[in-house]
Amino acid sequence: MSAIGLGKGRARLQGAGLDLALPYLLLAPSVLVVMGVLVYPLWDGLRASARAYRYGAVIGEIGFQNYLALWSDAQFRNALWVTARFVALSVAIETVLGLALALFCLREFRGVRLLRTVLIVPMVITPVVVAIVFRLIYAGDVGMLTAISQALGGGQVHILGDPVRAFIGIVALDVWEWTPLMFLILLAGLQTLPVEPFEAARVDGAGAWRSFVDHTLPMLRPVLAVAIVLRAIDAFGTFDQVFVLTRGGPGEATRLISLYGYDAAFKFQQTGYAAALFVTVGLVVLAFALAAVRLLRRVGPA
Amino acid sequence: MIARLARAGVTMGVLGIVLLPIYWMVATSLKSNKEITQETTLYPHAPSFANYLHLFSQKEFGAYLTNSLVVTAVSVALSLTAGSLAAYAIARFRLRFGIEEKIGLSLLVLRIVPPVVILIPVYLLMLQLKLLNTWLGLILTYTAFNITFCVWMMESFFREIPVDLEEAAMVDGDSRFTAFRRIALPLAAPGIAATAIFSVIVTFNEFLFALALTATPRAMTMPRGTATLIGRIDTDWSSMAAAGVVGALPIVIFALLVQRHLVRGLTMGAVK
Numbered sequence: 001m002s003a004i005g006l007g008k009g010r011a012r013l014q015g016a017g018l019d020l021a022l023p024y025l026l027l028a029p030s031v032l033v034v035m036g037v038l039v040y041p042l043w044d045g046l047r048a049s050a051r052a053y054r055y056g057a058v059i060g061e062i063g064f065q066n067y068l069a070l071w072s073d074a075q076f077r078n079a080l081w082v083t084a085r086f087v088a089l090s091v092a093i094e095t096v097l098g099l100a101l102a103l104f105c106l107r108e109f110r111g112v113r114l115l116r117t118v119l120i121v122p123m124v125i126t127p128v129v130v131a132i133v134f135r136l137i138y139a140g141d142v143g144m145l146t147a148i149s150q151a152l153g154g155g156q157v158h159i160l161g162d163p164v165r166a167f168i169g170i171v172a173l174d175v176w177e178w179t180p181l182m183f184l185i186l187l188a189g190l191q192t193l194p195v196e197p198f199e200a201a202r203v204d205g206a207g208a209w210r211s212f213v214d215h216t217l218p219m220l221r222p223v224l225a226v227a228i229v230l231r232a233i234d235a236f237g238t239f240d241q242v243f244v245l246t247r248g249g250p251g252e253a254t255r256l257i258s259l260y261g262y263d264a265a266f267k268f269q270q271t272g273y274a275a276a277l278f279v280t281v282g283l284v285v286l287a288f289a290l291a292a293v294r295l296l297r298r299v300g301p302a
Numbered sequence: 303m304i305a306r307l308a309r310a311g312v313t314m315g316v317l318g319i320v321l322l323p324i325y326w327m328v329a330t331s332l333k334s335n336k337e338i339t340q341e342t343t344l345y346p347h348a349p350s351f352a353n354y355l356h357l358f359s360q361k362e363f364g365a366y367l368t369n370s371l372v373v374t375a376v377s378v379a380l381s382l383t384a385g386s387l388a389a390y391a392i393a394r395f396r397l398r399f400g401i402e403e404k405i406g407l408s409l410l411v412l413r414i415v416p417p418v419v420i421l422i423p424v425y426l427l428m429l430q431l432k433l434l435n436t437w438l439g440l441i442l443t444y445t446a447f448n449i450t451f452c453v454w455m456m457e458s459f460f461r462e463i464p465v466d467l468e469e470a471a472m473v474d475g476d477s478r479f480t481a482f483r484r485i486a487l488p489l490a491a492p493g494i495a496a497t498a499i500f501s502v503i504v505t506f507n508e509f510l511f512a513l514a515l516t517a518t519p520r521a522m523t524m525p526r527g528t529a530t531l532i533g534r535i536d537t538d539w540s541s542m543a544a545a546g547v548v549g550a551l552p553i554v555i556f557a558l559l560v561q562r563h564l565v566r567g568l569t570m571g572a573v574k
Contacts, residue, residue: 019478023395027405030388030449037446038412041423048423104312111313117561118320124557124564125324125550126507128525132532132546133323136330142539144326147342176323184565237416240509244529258418258510265422266514275422282419289414 049276056269066276076277078252079260082167086256087235090174095228097175098182103212105183106190119180127177131244134173135160138245160246163253170242170254174235182227189223190216222296229292233285257281331543338539353544362519363548366527370506370552373437373523377444378501384445385452386494390482392453393460394468406457413450418510425514435521443511448501455500459493460486496563499556503564506553524549 049067052060070076105112122130137144138159145157159169193216217224239258242248248255248263261281265274330338332349341347357363392402424443425434433439467489468481476484487494512526519527528549532542557564 022478023391023397023402026387026391027402029384030409030453031405033384033442033446034409034412034449037424037427037442038420038450041420041427042412042415044423044426045420048426101316104309109309111310115313115316116565117558118317120557120561120564121324121554122320124503124507124553126509126525126528126553128507128509128529129546129550132528132542132549133327135532136327136539136543136546137323139539142338142342144323147344150342151344176319180320188565233414233416237418239418240525243509243513244532258416261418262421262510262514265425271422271426278419278422282415285416285419286411286414 045275046279048272049279051272051275053269053271056271062272066273067280069273070276070280075252075255075260076257079255079257082252082255083236083257085167086171086174086238086254087232089171090178090235091228091232093171093175094179094182094231095224097179098227099186099224101179101183102186102190103216105187116184119183122177123180125177127240128244130173130177131241134169134176134241134245138169161250163250166246166250166253170245173241173245174238177241178231178235182231185227186220186223189220189227193219225292225296229289229296233289236281236285236288327543327546330539331547333540335538335540353540354548357541357544357548362522363524363527363545365519366522366524367552369437369519369521370524373440373444374502374505376437377441377448377505378498380441380445381448381452381501382494382498385449385497386456386487386490388449389453389456390460390486393457394465406453409450409453413454417447421510421514424511428515434515435517437521439515440512440521440523443515444505444508448505451504452497452501455497456490456493459490459497462493463489492563492566495560496566499560499563503553503557506556524552 050061050063051058052062052065105115125133135143140146140156140158140161143157143159145159149155149157159165237258238256239262242254242256243259243262246254248259257277258281261274261277264270264277329344329346331353332346332351333343334348334350334352337343337347388405392406395402428434428439428443431439433442463486468485471481471485472478506523507525508523509525509529512523513529516522516526522530528545531545
């Protein structure tokens with residue numbers, strides 16, 4: 001593609017002062033805002049992570065001590081572990097369900113349009129409201145699960161008081177909210193695949209499953225990989241829903257890394273420590289993204 | 303025949319799983335607390351809008367809604383304007399040292415980092431600037447986040463437009479900027495729409511920064527206000543449900559109205 005901004009030799013363009021400055025003028029507003037509100041804070045966060053605070057005021061430069069403290073903090077390790085389990089489980093379930101649903105909807109039939117419309121709802125609803133929806137489902141005395149159970153002659157169903165069930169509870173919330181996104185992305189990916197291999201396979205008498213494993217899956221791999229990586233990064237930063245639904249409880253069973261960092265900063269006022277925590281989280285996510293990009297390059301468009 | 307039955311069955315099942323939780327919230331919001339706690343009915347036997355009237359007469363939901371609308375509209379408008387210009391520059395110009403490419407890449411990296419990572423320093427920044435609990439503080443924050451997204455989306459839309467059209471306009475005497483305004487911008491309209499819609503939804507729904515940066519109905523947004531409310535009324539189930547319905551309604555209606563563009567924005571990143 002030719003670049004028509006500069007040096008393209010169009011008579012009118014050459015030497016026109018404003019036109020030479022144009023690209024910089026176009027870039028300036030965005031760069032200024034992002035520098036001021038994102039890049040400067042990022043750097044400031046790095047500085048804060050090397051400081052000790054008391055009641056919100058800086059009381060000293062302490063180098064890497066906050067990071068060393070993180071290393072030996074059992075609650076931090078627990079939060080990382082909970083987050084890792086949450087991300088792995090949620091994204092795995094969402095991928096399988098999303099793919100199944102996308103394959104199911106690939107053949108146009110009555111109901112697909114309705115299905116696609118309805119599936120938009122969970123992912124656009126305010127996450128705080130999603131948390132309310134699930135509180136009304138899980139509430140032991142009045143929740144939907146209890147109501148259904150009682151209508152069928154059973155007893156109350158308690159979810160959020162039990163560590164294991166509460167954890168499954170937040171995974172279920174994430175699956176409900178984000179499987180539709182996986183579905184939409186994978187459906188769009190499936191629709192771009194060429195049809196010839198499938199027709200050839202059908203002529204050869206290959207079954208649906210063989211055709212899926214031999215053709216669909218390999219061709220869909222790049223889209224699948226991108227979707228999984230994007231969703232995983234997003235899930236890693238989950239905060240709103242769990243903050244409103246469980247506040248990390250019971251105990252530390254659902255305390256994701258973002259909730260732990262938030263509490264450290266705003267509840268316990270350990271500003272420097274929390275800053276170090278978030279710098280670490282940022283690095284972990286970037287490392288993950290970089291590794292994913294390298295992997296994707298290798299996998300390449302199949 | 304069996305295939306059709308199976309298809310209908312799966313469709314109904316999926317619809318049920320998606321809609322039942324929402325139905326339950328709406329149903330709960332129409333019940334009285336007595337009906338909820340003592341009878342655990344499956345549908346409201348005596349539906350009433352009392353909870354909603356209560357919500358708007360006592361709790362500051364009108365203020366939350368106003369704050370949300372202003373903050374969302376202004377920050378999306380700002381980021382869309384600034385972001386489209388920058389995206390165009392990145393898509394069309396080759397600058398010295400490849401600056402435009404480096405800026406594009408930096409914005410992408412900033413987009414990958416979860417927002418929660420810079421929550422603390424942004425809070426400290428707004429504290430310093432005395433912008434805590436103001437519209438402006440939220441608008442600045444959301445504008446910056448939206449720009450990273452907007453540039454990335456719009457850049458690929460501009461790249462899809464053939465350069466020849468702008469070149470022809472310039473041969474006919476348009477300035478570089480006029481060519482952008484008259485030719486490229488109108489052709490990128492569907493992309494701008496998709497980007498705007500996505501930004502509106504994300505901004506309207508944002509909670510984490512609203513939680514840290516606002517504290518009173520003066521600047522609290524809808525999600526922030528809703529969360530505060532349900533923190534205060536832990537077992538007032540019907541009010542909680544009504545707050546959830548009111549909190550979700552504007553954005554769900556919006557999303558369904560603009561569905562077609564929305565799907566494009568949501569899926570584009572991965573499929574391209």
